[in-house]
Amino acid sequence: MSGELLQISGLRAGYGRIEVLRGINLSVKKGEKVVILGPSGSGKSTLLKCIPYLVRPWSGEIRINGLVVNPDPATLRRIRASTGFVFQQYNLFPHMTVIRNVALPLELGKGMSRREAEKIAQSILDVLGLGELAEKFPLELSGGQQQRAAIARALAIDPKLLLLDEPTSALDPELRYEVVETLYQVAKQGRAMLIVTHELDFAEAAADRVVFIDEGLIVEEGDAKEVLERPKKERTEKFLRRLRSRL
Amino acid sequence: MDISRFLFQILPYLMEGIPVTMQLTLLSFSLGLALGSVLAAARVFGSKPLSVFSRSYIEFFRGTPLLVQIFFIYFGLPAVGIRLDAFTASVIAIGFNSAAYQAEILRSAIKSIPEEQYLAAESLGMTTVQTYRFIIFPQAIRVATPALVNEFVALIKYTSLASIIGVAELFRRTEYMVSYTFMPEIYLLAAAIYLAICLPTSQFSKMLETRYAIPGYKRALV
Ligand SMILES: Nc1ncnc2c1ncn2[C@@H]1O[C@H](COP(=O)(O)OP(=O)(O)OP(=O)(O)O)[C@@H](O)[C@H]1O
Ligand SMILES: [Mg+2]
Numbered sequence: 001m002s003g004e005l006l007q008i009s010g011l012r013a014g015y016g017r018i019e020v021l022r023g024i025n026l027s028v029k030k031g032e033k034v035v036i037l038g039p040s041g042s043g044k045s046t047l048l049k050c051i052p053y054l055v056r057p058w059s060g061e062i063r064i065n066g067l068v069v070n071p072d073p074a075t076l077r078r079i080r081a082s083t084g085f086v087f088q089q090y091n092l093f094p095h096m097t098v099i100r101n102v103a104l105p106l107e108l109g110k111g112m113s114r115r116e117a118e119k120i121a122q123s124i125l126d127v128l129g130l131g132e133l134a135e136k137f138p139l140e141l142s143g144g145q146q147q148r149a150a151i152a153r154a155l156a157i158d159p160k161l162l163l164l165d166e167p168t169s170a171l172d173p174e175l176r177y178e179v180v181e182t183l184y185q186v187a188k189q190g191r192a193m194l195i196v197t198h199e200l201d202f203a204e205a206a207a208d209r210v211v212f213i214d215e216g217l218i219v220e221e222g223d224a225k226e227v228l229e230r231p232k233k234e235r236t237e238k239f240l241r242r243l244r245s246r247l
Numbered sequence: 248m249d250i251s252r253f254l255f256q257i258l259p260y261l262m263e264g265i266p267v268t269m270q271l272t273l274l275s276f277s278l279g280l281a282l283g284s285v286l287a288a289a290r291v292f293g294s295k296p297l298s299v300f301s302r303s304y305i306e307f308f309r310g311t312p313l314l315v316q317i318f319f320i321y322f323g324l325p326a327v328g329i330r331l332d333a334f335t336a337s338v339i340a341i342g343f344n345s346a347a348y349q350a351e352i353l354r355s356a357i358k359s360i361p362e363e364q365y366l367a368a369e370s371l372g373m374t375t376v377q378t379y380r381f382i383i384f385p386q387a388i389r390v391a392t393p394a395l396v397n398e399f400v401a402l403i404k405y406t407s408l409a410s411i412i413g414v415a416e417l418f419r420r421t422e423y424m425v426s427y428t429f430m431p432e433i434y435l436l437a438a439a440i441y442l443a444i445c446l447p448t449s450q451f452s453k454m455l456e457t458r459y460a461i462p463g464y465k466r467a468l469v
Binding site: 049139153157 | 363364366367368369370371372373374377381382385386389461462463464
């Protein structure tokens with residue numbers, strides 16, 4: 001088998017009658033970091049959510065590690081055990097402490113005891129510099145801390161592919177930095193990442209590839225530096241120019 | 248007014264009604280909670296017919312007077328061969344009525360948990376049952392608690408309607424005393440007793456709320 005971890009072909013999806021993704025082909029290799037860029041409403045979140053079937057595709061095929069994603073519960077469990085998802089709004093469970101948030105998926109998904117799970121959870125929190133916050137509740141933390149805790153939670157099950165949907169865009173500029181630092185740290189761990197983000201510095205420094213999406217189609221994709229510095233398509237160029245002028 | 252008569256004769260007589268009032272309240276509230284949970288579940292998870300049934304039940308019991316429901320169960324059911332004593336009939340009527348309100352409280356608490364919580368749970372590989380058990384219900388019950396305690400306090404007062412079919416609870420005893428002594432100020436005494444029960448219950452509710460509140464929740468809402 002090739003080094004492909006994720007293979008998406010002919011993916012179409014939408015809400016009600018509105019088609020949002022109009023035929024996406026995309027693959028991610030083991031350990032590869034891919035950044036997705038695109039204007040608001042272009043379907044970036046929908047694309048990410050289709051991968052672990054949080055949004056059900058209309059047609060097309062998604063393969064993770066050779067396994068074709070389908071709605072069968074056993075398959076979905078395996079797929080979701082190999083993908084971690086980080087949401088724009090963190091979506092931590094507010095009624096549980098940070099460490100419970102991180103440990104629970106291990107207990108439920110991997111059948112670990114509470115002690116085992118919390119030991120692993122604590123070590124992940126320690127690595128991400130959140131060790132001190134383990135016993136706090138999510139809403140007692142700053143947005144940046146919440147998002148880092150959410151990243152820890154997604155990492156707990158040791159997914160092969162980490163999906164991140166604009167992990168910094170809900171944060172005030174001064175809080176983004178700490179999350180971006182965490183992203184760099186995670187990127188170094190060798191795990192494949194598919195990230196929707198407009199942090200161009202991060203994309204340039206950490207991504208292998210950049211994919212530009214508009215109106216539900218991939219407009220351009222290629223080596224991160226190539227696309228960011230010398231985009232071939234006019235739409236990509238315009239988008240990047242507008243993004244940079246906003247910063 | 249004769250204070251000693253008030254203290255040693257009237258007050259103890261009224262107070263004997265308190266356990267009956269509390270039994271009526273506790274039993275009908277529990278019945279309401281059990282039935283209300285089933286009705287809420289039927290609305291949230293049930294098939295179309297189940298959900299429609301539950302909705303009709305709720306509309307019916309909220310849309311007709313409790314007094315009519317008590318009369319119907321006590322005086323109406325014997326016509327079809329179901330004869331209940333006044334206490335049981337009251338518990339059933341008040342419990343069935345409260346079930347409608349409690350179902351709505353529970354349903355809207357479940358509905359108040361944002362879609363994102365389901366998505367997060369799903370993304371972590373939780374099954375539907377696990378999602379409800381560990382993520383949705385624990386949050387929903389906190390949302391519902393203040394309204395459920397309000398309902399409980401309301402029931403303490405509504406149980407006075409059971410006096411009309413002869414249950415010897417607090418208000419029935421009050422009425423009896425008033426007609427026996429011709430002292431309408433006894434109504435004030437009854438009101439004071441109801442207040443003395445309801446106020447601490449509301450306080451208890453506030454304590455529960457603070458104790459089990461999700462830390463930081465209020466701050467997040469503003
Ligand atoms: N749950 C939903 N129900 C209906 N329509 C939706 C839903 N989620 C997204 N949409 C619509 O689908 C389109 C694509 O949305 P999506 O969230 O995938 O875009 P996006 O590229 O992530 O945008 P943004 O940068 O604003 O996050 C938008 O027009 C949006 O309004
Ligand atoms: Mg989005």
